[in-house]
Amino acid sequence: MSTTDSISSGILSKYSGTSTSTTNESSYSSLGKDDFLMLLVTQMNNQNPLDPQDNSEFVAQLAQFSSLESLTNVSSSMDSLLSAYQSSQALQASSLVGRxxxxxxxxxxxxxxxxxxxxxxxxxxxxxxxxxxxxxxxxxxxxxxxxxxxxxxxxxxxxxxxxxxxxxxxxxxxxxxxxxxxxxxxxxxxxxxxxxxxxxxxxxxxxxxxxxxxxxxxxxxxxxxxxxx
Structure with a gap:
């Protein structure tokens, strides 16, 4: 098994609830951007020098990573907005009692x-x-x-x-x-x-x-x- 396959197998087993390592891994529902980047870098480091990865395929993978990071940032921003909205609701509520x-x-x-x-x-x-x-x-x-x-x-x-x-x-x-x-x-x-x-x-x-x-x-x-x- 190649280094890339080993790392991929380890990451995928972590998300399926089982671990190939001796450490206890938590179960996750989806790959995070850090795991995606790890796979991408490992693939680059272990590509066949006589048959390197096609440039267009590499650019496509970078675009996927960029999209994943953007979606993660949007999710974080939405969580912050929701928290601010709930705080605003609480403040508004306290001012209405008795009116x-x-x-x-x-x-x-x-x-x-x-x-x-x-x-x-x-x-x-x-x-x-x-x-x-x-x-x-x-x-x-x-x-x-x-x-x-x-x-x-x-x-x-x-x-x-x-x-x-x-x-x-x-x-x-x-x-x-x-x-x-x-x-x-x-x-x-x-x-x-x-x-x-x-x-x-x-x-x-x-x-x-x-x-x-x-x-x-x-x-x-x-x-x-x-x-x-």
Whole structure:
């Protein structure tokens, strides 16, 4: 067996989980650039002087080695970028806890003494617009009438935390259902409500982080339309 074949056999046996040497070799899933370079140099050192390696074949092997090294560097750079992204996520997460955000939701936690302000989207001219407020038991607390709209747009509404009789309600989770008459048809509308970030779950890899909101539940950061104080 030639020197080149011996070294090649030793390297290949290392990656198959067995070793031809007396030392304990770890199993690997693929050849590294150092092993590739070792094979290339050994091949050059032990080539037949009467029948040397063809120049074009040698250049092709150098190009392969260059490509392998470039891919290895790209992989390292991606690992660094991922690490930096995760660090940025952690920093962003720590700054969000305790802050108020606005998300598309039908329920949220409301401080009865302060009330809350939300919004809804009107897709076209509409009338008979209203927002109904329900408590955690599903009982209607209050109906908030809103002005008719002649065009599409965002419409804000405010609930002062009282029922139809003006009695202040206890703090807790409340559900908001908005509707309007569009072309004579009563249509449910999407509501956007404020909620406080109680905790944050970091995403794995490049996945989005998740905000855990009081009275709302878990919402992806990408679904937040506004971040307040």
């Amino acid at each position: 108020s955000v606005t998300v598309s939701a039908s329920s949220t936690y409301v401080d009865g003494a302060e009330g809350m302000t939300g919004s809804l989207v009107i897709p076209s001219a509409a009338d008979n617009i209203s927002v109904k407020v329900y408590d955690s038991a599903g009982s209607l607390v209050k109906t908030i009438p809103l002005d008719s709209q002649t065009k599409s747009g965002t419409l804000s509404f405010t609930w002062d935390g009282t029922n139809e009789s003006g009695v202040a309600q206890a703090s807790g989770a409340y559900t908001f259902k908005a509707s309007a008459s569009l072309d004579g048809t009563t249509t449910a509308l999407e509501t956007y409500l404020p909620a406080t970030v109680s905790s944050v779950t970091l995403g794995s890899g490049t996945s989005d982080m998740t905000l855990n909101l009081a009275g709302v539940g878990s919402v992806a950061l990408s679904k937040v339309i506004n971040i307040g104080q």
